[in-house]
Amino acid sequence: xxxxxxxxxxxxxxxxxxxxxxxxxxxxxxxxxxxxxxxxxxxxxxxxxxxxxxxxxxxxxxxxxxxxxxxxxxxxxxxxxxxxxxxxxxxxxxxxxxxxxxxxxxxxxxxxxxxxxxxxxxxxxxxxxxxxxxxxxxxxxxxxxxxxxxxxxxxxxxxxxxxxxxxxxxxxxxxxxxxxxxxxxxxxxxxxxxxxxxxxxxxxxxxxxxxxxxxxxxxxxxxxxxxxxxxxxxxxxxxxxxxxxxxxxxxxxxxxxxxxxxxxxxxxxxxxxxxxxxxxxxxxxxxxxxxxxxxxxxxxxxxxxxxxxxxxxxxxxxxxxxxxxxxxxxxxxxxxxxxxxxxxxxxxxxxxxxxxxxxxxxxxxxxxxxxxxxxxxxxxxxxxxxxxxxxxxxxxxxxxxxx
Amino acid sequence: xxxxxxxxxxxxxxxxxxxxxxxxxxxxxxxxxxxxxxxxxxxxxxxxxxxxxxxxxxxxxxxxxxxxxxxxxxxxxxxxxxxxxxxxxxxxxxxxxxxxxxxxxxxxxxxxxxxxxxxxxxxxxxxxxxxxxxxxxxxxxxxxxxxxxxxxxxxxxxxxxxxxxxxxxxxxxxxxxxxxxxxxxxxxxxxxxxxxxxxxxxxxxxxxxxxxxxxxxxxxxxxxxxxxxxxxxxxxxxx
Numbered sequence: 001x002x003x004x005x006x007x008x009x010x011x012x013x014x015x016x017x018x019x020x021x022x023x024x025x026x027x028x029x030x031x032x033x034x035x036x037x038x039x040x041x042x043x044x045x046x047x048x049x050x051x052x053x054x055x056x057x058x059x060x061x062x063x064x065x066x067x068x069x070x071x072x073x074x075x076x077x078x079x080x081x082x083x084x085x086x087x088x089x090x091x092x093x094x095x096x097x098x099x100x101x102x103x104x105x106x107x108x109x110x111x112x113x114x115x116x117x118x119x120x121x122x123x124x125x126x127x128x129x130x131x132x133x134x135x136x137x138x139x140x141x142x143x144x145x146x147x148x149x150x151x152x153x154x155x156x157x158x159x160x161x162x163x164x165x166x167x168x169x170x171x172x173x174x175x176x177x178x179x180x181x182x183x184x185x186x187x188x189x190x191x192x193x194x195x196x197x198x199x200x201x202x203x204x205x206x207x208x209x210x211x212x213x214x215x216x217x218x219x220x221x222x223x224x225x226x227x228x229x230x231x232x233x234x235x236x237x238x239x240x241x242x243x244x245x246x247x248x249x250x251x252x253x254x255x256x257x258x259x260x261x262x263x264x265x266x267x268x269x270x271x272x273x274x275x276x277x278x279x280x281x282x283x284x285x286x287x288x289x290x291x292x293x294x295x296x297x298x299x300x301x302x303x304x305x306x307x308x309x310x311x312x313x314x315x316x317x318x319x320x321x322x323x324x325x326x327x328x329x330x331x332x333x334x335x336x337x338x339x340x341x342x343x344x345x346x347x348x349x350x351x352x353x354x355x356x357x358x359x360x361x362x363x364x365x366x367x368x369x370x371x372x373x374x375x376x377x378x379x380x381x382x383x384x385x386x387x388x389x390x391x392x393x394x395x396x397x398x399x400x401x402x403x
Numbered sequence: 404x405x406x407x408x409x410x411x412x413x414x415x416x417x418x419x420x421x422x423x424x425x426x427x428x429x430x431x432x433x434x435x436x437x438x439x440x441x442x443x444x445x446x447x448x449x450x451x452x453x454x455x456x457x458x459x460x461x462x463x464x465x466x467x468x469x470x471x472x473x474x475x476x477x478x479x480x481x482x483x484x485x486x487x488x489x490x491x492x493x494x495x496x497x498x499x500x501x502x503x504x505x506x507x508x509x510x511x512x513x514x515x516x517x518x519x520x521x522x523x524x525x526x527x528x529x530x531x532x533x534x535x536x537x538x539x540x541x542x543x544x545x546x547x548x549x550x551x552x553x554x555x556x557x558x559x560x561x562x563x564x565x566x567x568x569x570x571x572x573x574x575x576x577x578x579x580x581x582x583x584x585x586x587x588x589x590x591x592x593x594x595x596x597x598x599x600x601x602x603x604x605x606x607x608x609x610x611x612x613x614x615x616x617x618x619x620x621x622x623x624x625x626x627x628x629x630x631x632x633x634x635x636x637x638x639x640x641x642x
Contacts, residue, residue, distance in 0.1 A: 005515055016503050315499045318460060319560070320488020320516045322481050397460045400499070 006325065010332025013305070014340075021337060024301045028341025028376050029348060031291030035372040036349035038287045040362035042280030047363050049272050052201065053265060060133050061227040061239055062263040063246070079259040080250045081221035084209070087127075089245050090227060096245060098238035100228045103130035104209055107223055108216040112166065112179040112205065119165040123156070123179055123205045125212025126226070131157075133228035136206070141173035141188030149208040154215070156184040159204035160192040179205070182215040235266050284368070291372065294341065295379035302334050302387035313391050314399025327392040334384020335377060342376035405472040407568050407599045408434035408457060413466030415452050415622075426452040428622040429466070434601060436567075438633065439594045441610040442603045444619035451572070453619065454603050458493060458570050459486045471567040488516050492561025496573035498553040500545040506532065506556045507541035513564040531559040535589055551582025558589055562598075569593060571602040575609055587612050 014021045065082040082104075089095075090102035107124045130136075131143055144155045156177070163172050172186045184207065193201040213219050229238040242262055243255075252258050306313070313326055346369055353362040415427040426449045434440055444450040455461035456468060459475055468475045471490050478486060492513070493499075500509045510528040519527070532541055535555040545553055554574060561569055571590070575583040591612065594600055602613060610616045611630060618626040 002518070009515075012504065311499075312501055315501060316512070316516075317484065318458070318487060318493050318499075319513050320484050320564075322484045322516070324481075325516060395461075397455050400460075400495075 006328040007332050007336075009329050010336055013309075013329065013333040014336050017305075020301060020304075024297050024337050025341040025344065027294035027297040028291070028338050028379070029294075029345040031287070031294035032342050032345025032372045032376050033348040033352065034287035034290050035284060035375075036346065036364060036368050037352050037357070037362060038283035039280055039368040040349070040353045040364045041357050041360055042276060042283045043365050043368075044363040045360040046273060046276030046280065048360055049276065050269055053269050053272065054135075059229045059232040059235065060265050061229065061235065061242060062265075063225040063227060063242065064261045064263065065221050065223060066259065066261065082225060082260055083222065086246060086249055087222070087225045089249060090225065090242060092245070096238070096241040098230050098234040098241060100230045101129035101133055102228075103127045103133055103226045104222045105130065105224045105226055106209065106212055106217045108180075108212065110180045110216060112162070112177050114166040114172075114175065114177045117166050119162060121162055121165075121203055121205055123207055123212055123216060125207050125209040125217065127209055129228070130206065130226055133226050136193075137191045138188045139191040140171070141186070144187055144206075144208050149210050152210040152214055153208060154182060154184045154211055155187045156205050156207045157188045157190060158186055159190050159202040159206075161200050161202040162205055163189055180216055184211075232266065235264055239264055288375075291375060291379065294376075295338075295383045298334050298337055298380060299383040299386060301337075302330060302384050303390070305333070306330065306387045306391040309391075310394060310399050310402040313394050314396050314402065317394070317396035318400060323392045326394075327388045330388035330391045331381065331384050334388065335380035338376045338380025338384075342373045345376065346373055404436060406433045406435050406469075407438070407471055408432060408601070409467075409469040410457075411467040413453075413456060413463045413468060415449070415456065415461075416464045425622055427456070427463070430619075430622070430624055432617070432624065434568075434599060435633070436599055437594075437597050439590075439600045439612075439614045440602070441613035441616045442601065442619065443605060443607075443610050443616055445605065448619040449622040450603050450619050452622075454570065454572050454601075457568075457601060458491055459483045484516075488513060488564065490567045492564065492566040492569045494554070494557050494561050494569065494571040494574045496576040498545070498550070498557050498577070500553055500556055500560075502545055505542050505544055506537065506548065506559075509545070509556055510541075510560045510563050513560060517564060527563055528559070531563040532556070534562065535559045536585075549582070550578055551585055554578060554582065554586050555589065558586065558593075562593065567599060569598050569600045571600065573604055574602060575604070575606070583609070 063082065066079070084104050087102040087104040090099050103126045105124060105126045107122050109120070109122045111118050111120050113119075127149055128143055128145055131138075138157070139160075141157075143157060144153070148155050158172060166172070166177060167175070172189060175186050176183050177186060178184070190202070190204070190206075227238065227242060229235050239262055246252075246260060247255065247258070250259055316326060349369070350364065353364055410430050410432040413427055413430045414425070417424040417426055430453060442450050442453060452461070456463050457470075459470065459478075463476070470486060473486060473490070475483070475486065500506070501512065507525070507528050510531050511524045514524045514527060529538070529541065532538055535558050537552060537555055537559065540548060540552060540556070545556070548556065569590075574586055574590070578586060587609065590600060590602070600613070602609070604610050614631055614633060615627070615629050617624050
């Protein structure tokens with residue numbers, strides 16, 4: 001008896017009791033869909049975080065002010081300020097060849113108003129090199145330039161969220177907004193970067209460093225220095241150069257208790273990826289359990305089917321069905337159930353992942369589709385083999401006597 | 404010519420110790436090609452056991468059995484299934500059609516397990532159904548057919564694979580008198596076409612349709628009589 005005939009008989013068995021087959025299929029469907037969807041959610045949130053970090057610039061180092069060593073270990077009692085001079089020192093092409101630019105950054109939370117509309121946000125004061133380093137591009141109008149910094153001109157570049165809040169549909173370029181009592185002229189609007197789910201990268205106002213210092217923050221320590229490296233490949237080299245320069249300038253005696261910290265985007269991304277991978281594996285494992293339960297459902301229903309159809313098996317054997325023909329029939333039935341469940345599960349997963357789940361856009365991992373489907377088929381074969389073998393081993397006279 | 408059935412000192416013992424039952428105590432039986440044999444006996448006489456052994460559904464404890472020249476004693480499970488498929492056509496008391504499966508598909512089943520192609524299967528099954536007078540019932544499922552019709556489908560299924568032996572176990576036991584007559588007439592026709600038939604029954608008038616009747620008592624052949632000489636069939640029953 002060939003495979004096609006075996007499959008045809010198996011299919012007939014599946015359709016003979018539609019409700020029961022349907023419920024068994026449902027078990028597999030839920031398992032397969034859960035695996036794919038949960039892995040897609042994990043993958044999606046991982047991608048979202050990675051992308052939002054990448055938007056900040058992939059080849060940058062952020063130098064933050066303050067001690068981040070273990071408490072009580074500080075050898076230095078005196079914190080040195082992070083200064084513009086530090087930033088300038090980092091751009092020494094001979095000592096730090098891998099640093100492309102270093103932009104001092106100060107920021108201050110403030111309320112800005114435009115024609116009676118007010119909005120709470122923060123103003124970042126920096127140099128023009130910040131735009132390139134932080135991956136910000138102008139959508140309309142223009143960047144401010146070095147001359148604006150030198151002359152402390154009251155010019156600002158707005159993020160799209162700020163534009164939406166203050167101006168609505170009006171073109172803001174050329175208008176004047178008032179932040180903390182100081183009027184600023186809008187020279188440009190940034191290209192939108194989108195929300196990452198955690199923070200809105202478009203909720204920014206960027207102004208010349210000197211202007212922000214004189215009107216908002218004062219001339220204390222910088223909040224941070226954004227260093228752009230020559231390329232993503234030389235991050236490690238650039239980081240050592242930064243350490244060398246700043247350790248010297250800040251009289252660091254103990255490298256474990258610096259009064260500043262260097263954050264590396266690349267290492268941040270890999271940390272986040274590692275974390276979210278663990279998260280994805282956990283989600284997948286939970287879903288895999290439900291797939292396993294679905295598989296046990298197949299065994300259960302096939303055992304019931306074999307018992308219920310003992311007489312039929314006896315008849316088939318009396319007519320001359322070989323052991324392998326009976327085995328094949330019930331294996332095909334189990335596998336058909338699991339394949340239908342697998343296909344429907346994949347379709348359900350594709351449908352479900354079109355929607356946002358828990359704030360993340362799920363991104364289906366192709367391997368999870370292939371894996372979940374493959375496992376469901378294997379489950380059918382594995383969990384179907386015990387009942388099928390039981391059916392095939394029935395002795396014909398006893399099976400015929402069964403009522 | 405090789406006999407279709409040749410049993411030599413066949414015994415069958417069930418259980419062991421005090422619960423031992425000697426179902427067959429040494430049966431010798433030769434059935435030639437074209438014979439129409441009825442096996443009679445009271446319940447517990449061993450006729451069902453004999454039928455199972457003849458039908459290659461069960462093995463004998465001791466003795467020798469040849470079916471159509473094939474030594475059945477030495478066959479394994481898969482060998483037995485091939486013998487059942489090629490050499491024997493079963494007709495059961497309770498019809499034993501596969502439920503939720505059309506008459507046509509039921510009749511095709513032995514051919515399916517033999518590996519006959521789809522078209523040939525369909526043609527032969529249709530012809531077999533025609534020969535039992537159910538040409539227009541092929542697409543009906545067993546529960547849509549009367550008992551007599553179901554048994555005629557079963558006869559078609561037993562015939563379709565052209566077996567050497569037609570083995571009927573109380574074929575009329577569950578039928579009314581008209582259906583009984585229909586099925587027995589059908590078997591007479593099969594006999595006239597030269598088929599070898601072994602029928603188990605406990606009804607005398609059913610047994611009298613056969614050429615030869617053997618009676619089992621306590622696992623032994625106690626009587627063996629011929630209703631009419633071999634090959635000399637009266638034609639009145641089919642008129």
